[in-house]
């Protein structure tokens with residue numbers, strides 16, 4: 207999402223200014239082109255040289271500097287930017303923006319632009335709680351700025367409370383969302399993700415290698431596009447994506463119950479979870495002792511969740527996944543028809559850069575009209591957007607979603 211995006215990062219003078227260095231590194235790594243404007247106070251906390259090195263571009267600090275990369279930097283930077291990011295934003299810059307003060311390069315540039323702008327406040331908790339600052343934040347939101355909530359925790363001034371700069375992944379997520387067109391507004395998207403765990407006793411279970419990355423990428427992409435998203439997740443190591451309603455489950459039976467409770471209002475259902483097909487017939491209350499011996503484990507089938515929805519649904523889009531080690535497309539086509547899906551995303555465990563745990567995937571999208579789209583290797587986030595693009599095409603053909 208940030209690939210080739212032009213981001214102008216404004217850094218103001220608070221102790222969190224040092225975090226702008228890491229933020230810039232992450233933005234550049236994500237493919238963004240970053241230009242930095244620093245206020246005079248910001249340079250007391252971090253040097254332009256650091257920012258120049260990390261952003262791989264010039265750093266702007268002076269309204270009246272001789273022309274460099276850009277003539278009239280305040281106008282040119284405003285034209286250049288796809289988005290502005292103010293991190294950290296002090297109470298002072300928030301006050302100036304709210305009152306229309308333009309007395310340095312950053313405030314003048316911000317006055318001269320109308321691009322999406324993300325403001326990340328960071329200051330002492332009492333400063334943040336000050337009614338004037340709160341009023342100014344409200345005003346900025348009314349003027350169309352996206353102002354993030356500060357994080358809560360330990361502050362540099364040895365107190366604890368609200369006022370920390372939001373964590374970098376949370377800022378990146380908010381920026382991606384700001385840059386994403388909202389073509390899923392009004393949609394209710396239900397995503398399942400991750401593996402399930404089928405317990406044998408209090409310490410042992412049967413599971414699979416699913417990391418949940420594909421499902422989490424789908425939930426995030428749908429939310430960035432404006433959907434209201436419910437994510438039903440098996441045990442995964444990742445934090446819940448911001449802004450998504452998450453329901454954590456462990457077993458296939460728990461996932462089944464959660465999906466059955468939530469699927470009726472969904473207009474799009476994406477079943478990315480790797481649900482265990484079988485579970486132990488009984489779960490021992492006590493740890494199974496080696497000394498007692500184990501003759502075998504009797505397994506019973508779990509409900510096929512997507513097949514149950516496929517049998518019930520009337521309209522709306524049902525998307526499944528097929529992870530195969532052989533006969534990828536043939537097996538995927540069979541699953542698509544057997545489980546009455548509208549679309550299946552086939553990926554092979556045999557291809558380098560695809561499958562469990564990787565950050566990339568190589569998939570073929572197959573829909574119930576027989577259309578097949580083979581996608582090159584791309585990030586799971588890019589795959590997620592391509593899946594959602596195709597869901598939209600199918601929705602147009604089917605008309606508005608209606609479910610029993």
Ligand code: CTP
Pocket residue numbers: 458477478479480481482483508509510511512513525526527528529541
């Ligand atoms: N699925 C499900 N409930 C199950 C098993 C699978 O909802 N109990 C869904 C998965 O979320 C996925 C699709 O069905 O979207 C295909 O999953 P897969 O495991 O590939 O299919 P199976 O029917 O279990 O076939 P097999 O394991 O024999 O390949």
